[in-house]
Amino acid sequence: MLKQHLSFKLSQKLSPQQIQLMKLIQLPTQAFEQRLKQELEENPALETGKEESDDFDDDFEDTYNDESDDNETITTEDINIDEYLSDDEVPEYRTQANNYSADDEEKTVPYAAGTSFNQFLINQLNTVTLTDDEWSIAEFLVGSIDESGYIRRPITDILDDLAFTQNIYTDQESIEKILRIVQQLDPPGVGATSLEECLIIQLKRKEITESIELAITILEKSFEQFTKKHYKKLIQKYNITEDELKTAISEIEKLNPKPGGSYSGNTRMIEHVVPDFSIKIVDGELELSLNGRNAPELHVSRDYNNMLEGYKNSKEKTQSQKDTVQFIKQKLDAAKWFIDAIRQRQQTLFVTMNTIMEYQKKYFLTGDERNLRPMILKDIADTIGMDVSTVSRVANSKYADTPYGTKLIKEYFSESMKNDQGEDVSTKEIKKILENVIKEEEKRKPLTDDKLAEILKEKGYPIARRTVAKYREQLSIPVARMRKEI
Known part of the structure; x- marks a missing residue:
């Protein structure tokens, strides 16, 4: 028999505005600009720039200290849309919280344009005379080369894959023969199956001298002793002087252990660091400023407000008009939420970084890392009266331009x-x-x-x-x- 009972439970959920604010706070400057651009494209009720009646300083600190909200001349609170809609009609947008985690952010990775490393090698193969089967094997080997320029898989595994996936039945000797052709491609050392082989290939591409010949011998016959730096044993084994060994080692140290990384067209992530803050020393005092790109000028569209007023004053109340009013009110609400969130973001970033700067004042005045005070997230959170997670969002994704270089803020914590x-x-x-x-x-x-x-x-x-x-x-x-x- 089923039993029914009532129970009370307290739960905490974040409002859409809170989620929006947390996501904005963790965005660095460039990502924030993209988010702003997206919002402006999606919400016609949000506009950028000043309105004619605006009269306030561009400087963020003045904006932070100004409680008059001059840059927002239109507010949705002035519009009592509930009087227009009947009591039993609740706009759908008011019931949608989209209350997913604040960490569920879209991650986009920019890539360099141009020819990929794999295609760069294939283009070189086109200049080599090969049979159809040899070409297929060579192409497969090139496809097995990783970003560092190595073939990490055993030849026996490649042999099996060629049979199963390419329907090419060959032997290990034939694959090794084609592999030696692949290893002649640029950059030198590409296609090696080990670090030892990679270095030897590069040395053999050089003009052979006594020191290079000795270096090749050491790598081929005493690689383990070389890597463990048993120099005395190497001197005794090859009956050479210390200077001769030093010259051979110098030749090895000039080589590239990751030949794939030397290809300028290699497809890899591009990371552009744009400082979110600037710290300067002016007359012996620290001066903090927020990157101006983090403080855009936004306002709610006056045209959208006029449209809403027009529908509000209309004598005929059709269902189509009600749907239009709901849409306009939704856009106006979203625009105001976004403006408020940006303002809070600016304030949070500035207050947090200013507290960090004052906490580490001795370091920022001298640049000596030995002057860095022990500092954890809770130290800053307690000082500014915010949650540790908020400070973490600022510290983990923001950079500060200081007299000693541009550094990630979390590096100041220890x-x-x-x-x-x-x-x-x-x-x-x-x-x-x-x-x-x-x-x-x-x-x-x-x-x-x-x-x-x-x-x-x-x-x-x-x-x-x-x-x-x-x-x-x-x-x-x-x-x-x-x-x-x-």
Whole structure:
């Protein structure tokens, strides 16, 4: 038997305006401009530029401090559309919240135009005389080359794929023969099946000298010893001097380990960084400004308001007129929501970055990363009275143009550790000191992680060896053995 019962439950849902605001906040300048353009195209009730009656400063800070809302001379609150519609007719747009996650954003990736890397190689194959089957094998091999320029798959797998997908039955020797032809294409080293082979191919394309011949021999017969930097063993094995080994290694270091990346027409993502903020030092004080492209001049269309007033004053109330009124009111509401959201976005961005700038004032005045204070998202959120997620949206996607370069804002955040005096210091400060210590070390005898931990302890930062190893890896610095030079 079915039972029915009532239960009460509290739930929190975001309004469409809140969702719109959160999405706008996380957009960097260029993406914001695209979003603004899209909104202007989709909503005829939203217009850009000033109206004749507007009289306010272009500067964002004045806009932020001005509570009069002069740039919006028409407001939808002045229109009592409910008097026009009957009580039992609720416009459909009012019931649509579209309450999906604020993170459900459209992600578009721009790509470079031009010939792809794969097509670039195919074009070179057209100059080689091959039979139909050889051409098919060569084309398949080129198609197996990744963005770095390597063929990562075993020849046996390629052999099977040719049989199943291309109906070409051949043997491993024939594939290797065509592979050697592919490896003659540009850029040098393309089509290699390993780093060792890639470097050797490039060396063999050079004019052979004693140092290059030695470099080829080392890579062909002692690649493992070379990668592990067992230089003394190499000197003994080949009965050479230290200078001869150094010259051979110098030739190897000139090579490109990723030949595919050297192709200028290679299709890859283009990333244009447009600073969202600018920080300058004026008379010894910090000055913050928001990129003007983030503060567009928008207003609600006066024509749309006049249309609505016309329908409102009309004596005949047909269903068609009611539908038109609902459409106009929807567009006017959407236009006002968007204007309000942009204004709040400007305020949120400016207040958040200004607080970060003041928090890290010593760093921004000097540029010394050792002056970065420990700072987490909650520190800023508590100061400005906003949610941590809001600060995160600003920090993770915005850039600041500073006297020391353009940097992602989240780079100014770091955890804290205690020094030997019990003071909180930024982990970035410790990493910077660690980086400097490694930079100044004797390269013939690099410092181990244990020794680095001892040096940091002497400098007042008592951290464990495993923490040193973690920071070193985060700085993309190899272990001591791999930093060794002759």
